[in-house]
Amino acid sequence: MAGLRLEGLTKRFGEIAAVDHVDLDLPPQKLVCLLGPSGCGKTTLLRLIAGLETATEGRILLDGADLTGVSAHDRDFGMVFQSLALFPHLTVGENIAYALKIRGVDKATRDRRVAELLDLVQLPGVGERRISQLSGGQRQRVAIARALAIDPKLFLLDEPLSALDAKLREKMQVELRLLQQRLAVTTIVVTHDQREAMTMADIVVVMNEGRVLQAGPPLEIYRNPADTFVADFIGISNLIPCEIVEAGTVEVAGHRLALADMPSGLAEERGAATLSVRPEDLHVLPVAQGQADGLRGTVAFIRDLGASVEISLDCAGQELVAVTTPKERPAVSVGDTAGIEIPGDRAVVLRG
Amino acid sequence: MTGARMTLRDGLLPAFPALALVIFFLIPFGIMLTVSFFHRVPEAFYEPAFEFANYARFFSPFFGKILVFSMFVSACAAVLAVVIGFPFTYFLSQMPRRQQIPLIVFLLAVLSLSEVIIGFAWSTLLSRTAGVSNLLVWVGLMERPEAFTPSFTALLLGLCYLGFPYTVLVMYPSLSRLDPELPEAARMLGASPMRSFFTVIVPCLRNTIVGTLILVFVFTLGAYLLPQVLGRPQHWTLSVHITDQAIFQSNLPFAAAMAIFFLLVSLALVGLTLLVGKDTETAA
Numbered sequence: 103m104a105g106l107r108l109e110g111l112t113k114r115f116g117e118i119a120a121v122d123h124v125d126l127d128l129p130p131q132k133l134v135c136l137l138g139p140s141g142c143g144k145t146t147l148l149r150l151i152a153g154l155e156t157a158t159e160g161r162i163l164l165d166g167a168d169l170t171g172v173s174a175h176d177r178d179f180g181m182v183f184q185s186l187a188l189f190p191h192l193t194v195g196e197n198i199a200y201a202l203k204i205r206g207v208d209k210a211t212r213d214r215r216v217a218e219l220l221d222l223v224q225l226p227g228v229g230e231r232r233i234s235q236l237s238g239g240q241r242q243r244v245a246i247a248r249a250l251a252i253d254p255k256l257f258l259l260d261e262p263l264s265a266l267d268a269k270l271r272e273k274m275q276v277e278l279r280l281l282q283q284r285l286a287v288t289t290i291v292v293t294h295d296q297r298e299a300m301t302m303a304d305i306v307v308v309m310n311e312g313r314v315l316q317a318g319p320p321l322e323i324y325r326n327p328a329d330t331f332v333a334d335f336i337g338i339s340n341l342i343p344c345e346i347v348e349a350g351t352v353e354v355a356g357h358r359l360a361l362a363d364m365p366s367g368l369a370e371e372r373g374a375a376t377l378s379v380r381p382e383d384l385h386v387l388p389v390a391q392g393q394a395d396g397l398r399g400t401v402a403f404i405r406d407l408g409a410s411v412e413i414s415l416d417c418a419g420q421e422l423v424a425v426t427t428p429k430e431r432p433a434v435s436v437g438d439t440a441g442i443e444i445p446g447d448r449a450v451v452l453r454g
Numbered sequence: 455m456t457g458a459r460m461t462l463r464d465g466l467l468p469a470f471p472a473l474a475l476v477i478f479f480l481i482p483f484g485i486m487l488t489v490s491f492f493h494r495v496p497e498a499f500y501e502p503a504f505e506f507a508n509y510a511r512f513f514s515p516f517f518g519k520i521l522v523f524s525m526f527v528s529a530c531a532a533v534l535a536v537v538i539g540f541p542f543t544y545f546l547s548q549m550p551r552r553q554q555i556p557l558i559v560f561l562l563a564v565l566s567l568s569e570v571i572i573g574f575a576w577s578t579l580l581s582r583t584a585g586v587s588n589l590l591v592w593v594g595l596m597e598r599p600e601a602f603t604p605s606f607t608a609l610l611l612g613l614c615y616l617g618f619p620y621t622v623l624v625m626y627p628s629l630s631r632l633d634p635e636l637p638e639a640a641r642m643l644g645a646s647p648m649r650s651f652f653t654v655i656v657p658c659l660r661n662t663i664v665g666t667l668i669l670v671f672v673f674t675l676g677a678y679l680l681p682q683v684l685g686r687p688q689h690w691t692l693s694v695h696i697t698d699q700a701i702f703q704s705n706l707p708f709a710a711a712m713a714i715f716f717l718l719v720s721l722a723l724v725g726l727t728l729l730v731g732k733d734t735e736t737a738a
Binding site: 176187190251258 | 633636640644650657
């Protein structure tokens with residue numbers, strides 16, 4: 103089980119490199135999310151893997167076998183398209199059986215498999231219906247069933263849930279993840295929604311401008327973003343200008359802060375850098391409780407959402423956000439000066 | 455006051471198309487219908503009457519054959535034009551937009567050619583003295599130049615040429631609106647490009663194809679110059695005979711009767727096609 107391997111994969115459209123020297127190793131039976139803003143090349147990367155685009159440079163290897171020169175229709179992958187692309191002239195059952203029919207599977211087996219798949223996506227008994235008679239969520243499930251009909255070697259999904267409303271989307275994310283784990287099929291999902299990626303993925307690949315910025319388990323990326331773009335894109339982060347004064351110590355607004363560890367690439371560097379702190383790691387305290395010489399800020403706004411409390415602070419011209427629970431809400435109000443604590447083990451120093 | 459104005463405007467809006475329809479279509483059709491029952495006066499023109507003689511004359515093996523032939527040749531031209539035009543338009547719609555525009559402009563330019571120019575251009579192209587057969591001789595495919603016109607093939611070719619730009623223009627909007635992910639989905643499911651074309655693209659555009667067939671069929675039915683220029687007398691369609699009766703034989707009542715009958719038969723055929731299409735759609 104070697105999984106999917108991309109070697110120096112590049113796709114240029116004229117002068118523009120939509121995918122720029124991507125090297126990736128994706129393990130089998132896992133769910134991988136390609137995450138990035140629109141235009142970052144994630145969809146092009148998926149289409150290269152699918153065989154719908156031809157790479158300008160580089161190779162794609164599946165279980166060690168080179169896929170260059172294998173047509174999309176010979177790859178035996180399943181794909182769910184952004185528009186779903188269900189065939190309007192066929193019934194639900196005929197849509198699902200399309201791939202089987204092409205492979206010469208007999209009618210009885212096809213019918214059995216369609217029923218099986220409709221059960222799998224929790225839509226039993228709709229095989230005779232027309233696509234136009236289904237709701238958005240049902241179409242989504244049919245598209246998934248159709249892509250899974252042949253037990254694909256790779257299951258590819260291009261923004262599969264973008265057409266659904268927010269509530270249904272959250273529900274489908276969980277269902278899709280559970281389905282993927284049950285079938286243990288190697289899956290690649292393209293999404294621009296970091297929440298979706300965090301919900302479903304074993305591995306998140308963050309992309310921007312055709313390049314892979316970071317690939318790893320979602321929490322690892324959340325805790326240790328590789329750069330300011332990743333820190334900003336995955337969740338909310340306070341990006342605070344700081345200065346590296348010595349290995350393991352930075353200075354923020356004139357206050358020294360000892361960090362638990364330093365990214366290896368920055369150990370030798372000195373000077374301007376950025377400190378990334380997640381809002382839930384930033385502690386706000388009434389001045390009386392804080393250290394006498396600690397970091398100070400003015401409370402600019404408090405957003406009490408019931409389940410959580412967001413405190414916006416102004417710290418020497420820098421806007422900071424802290425999130426806490428109603429229980430742990432500090433006794434501060436708008437306009438107060440408050441103490442700010444940044445735990446050294448939760449802050450990440452980044453270049454730039 | 456405003457209420458009154460509203461009703462006036464509300465009444466006028468639908469009245470305009472209704473009026474246009476009456477003036478430009480219903481009244482001329484009425485006149486033609488009336489004339490079709492008139493009595494023809496030989497050596498003169500016609501006199502008002504109410505007789506079925508013109509229709510009766512039409513029900514002869516001679517005109518029956520002409521009617522069937524006219525339908526047949528137009529149906530052939532429509533099918534051929536669509537068979538060539540559909541893949542053409544599909545590939546056109548797949549091209550980069552910048553390359554599509556000059557081709558479409560070119561097609562529009564072809565539309566500006568009249569039937570007369572198309573007819574004589576083809577008759578020259580297919581002639582023995584100046585035609586393509588000379589080219590074939592030069593290449594070595596033929597021994598001596600030959601005239602391909604007048605013939606049934608030449609007529610069919612001319613009618614196809616006449617109808618082709620329309621097939622492209624009618625099918626282009628639907629084809630360019632077709633979701634490009636549909637054929638891609640078919641490919642991911644294992645269909646070769648050819649198979650995806652026939653199992654997905656063609657069925658998805660069935661209504662457009664049927665509509666285009668009807669349009670070209672009806673359009674070429676009305677061609678009355680091409681059969682004379684590119685065909686032999688036995689290839690003359692009903693349109694030619696109507697023209698002949700109306701202009702050269704001065705038999706307007708008979709020409710009107712033929713035109714009415716032709717119209718009814720074409721309408722019935724088109725209706726039948728639509729009905730068959732509807733049936734298969736609900737059955738599927």
